[in-house]
Amino acid sequence: MEIKRGKTTIKTIVADITTLKVDAIVNAANSSLMGGGGVDGAIHRAGGPTILEECKKIVTKIGRLPTGEAVITTAGNMPSKYVIHTVGPVWHGGNRREPELLKNCYINSLKLAKEKGIKTIAFPSISTGVYGYPVEKAAKVAVKAVIDFVEENPDYFDEIIFCGYDPYTEKHYASELSNYKK
Ligand code: APR
Numbered sequence: 001m002e003i004k005r006g007k008t009t010i011k012t013i014v015a016d017i018t019t020l021k022v023d024a025i026v027n028a029a030n031s032s033l034m035g036g037g038g039v040d041g042a043i044h045r046a047g048g049p050t051i052l053e054e055c056k057k058i059v060t061k062i063g064r065l066p067t068g069e070a071v072i073t074t075a076g077n078m079p080s081k082y083v084i085h086t087v088g089p090v091w092h093g094g095n096r097r098e099p100e101l102l103k104n105c106y107i108n109s110l111k112l113a114k115e116k117g118i119k120t121i122a123f124p125s126i127s128t129g130v131y132g133y134p135v136e137k138a139a140k141v142a143v144k145a146v147i148d149f150v151e152e153n154p155d156y157f158d159e160i161i162f163c164g165y166d167p168y169t170e171k172h173y174a175s176e177l178s179n180y181k182k
Contacts, residue, residue: 003180003182007154008150008158009159009160010146010150010159011159011162012162012164012173012174013170014165014170015164015165016165017042017124018047019079022080022120023081023118023119024080024113024122025075025078025163026084026123027084027085028086028087029087031064031087032059032064033055033056033058033059033071035052039165046076046078047077050076051073051083054073058071065085066087068086068103069104070085070108071085072112072116082118084112088102088126088127089101089102089127090132094137102126102127102142103141103144105126105127106126106141106149107149110160114153120157121160121161122160122161124165125162125163135168136176138172139162139176140176142176
């Protein structure tokens, strides 16, 4: 599924995000920035130890990364250039600011990307694995956040990718994105 807004192509794919040749991939990290399971584990394995070294320096400087915030490191051995690490909210039923915090993950990642001159970026399905956010609800928040950002910055990004690891996840983002087709 693919739509266009200004100069930006926004699309969904099924892939292992660590294999993508884009300027930046986004990591669904945790506040410690010390790695973990899921996509976080896959990124640290594929990228190698330099990513963790950079994360440690960041934590020394700023402490734990609050939910919804984003920081950037290089991508080590992966084909992308950078990893933007953000921390999604843990799903507690929806009344603990989960949608707002998830939206912040996308907005703060895109803001940081723009500051760094990143033109192509891929997001995993933040919070919908270990953190338990229902994927259909997360897809709504994610797609709206990205479209709103692009509509406010129509001449900046070349490509923004929603990367599902499995077809079920991708289908939800694709169906949400199709609502924005003009
Ligand atoms: N490429 C793309 N997507 C992936 C990959 C991969 N290589 N591996 C896993 N995913 C998908 C999962 O299938 C899920 O759809 O990423 C999505 C997010 O799942 P998690 O990685 O579990 O992330 P999240 O729910 O945000 O939980 C974050 O998990 O291990 C940790 O350190 C991380 O504590 C943090 C928590």
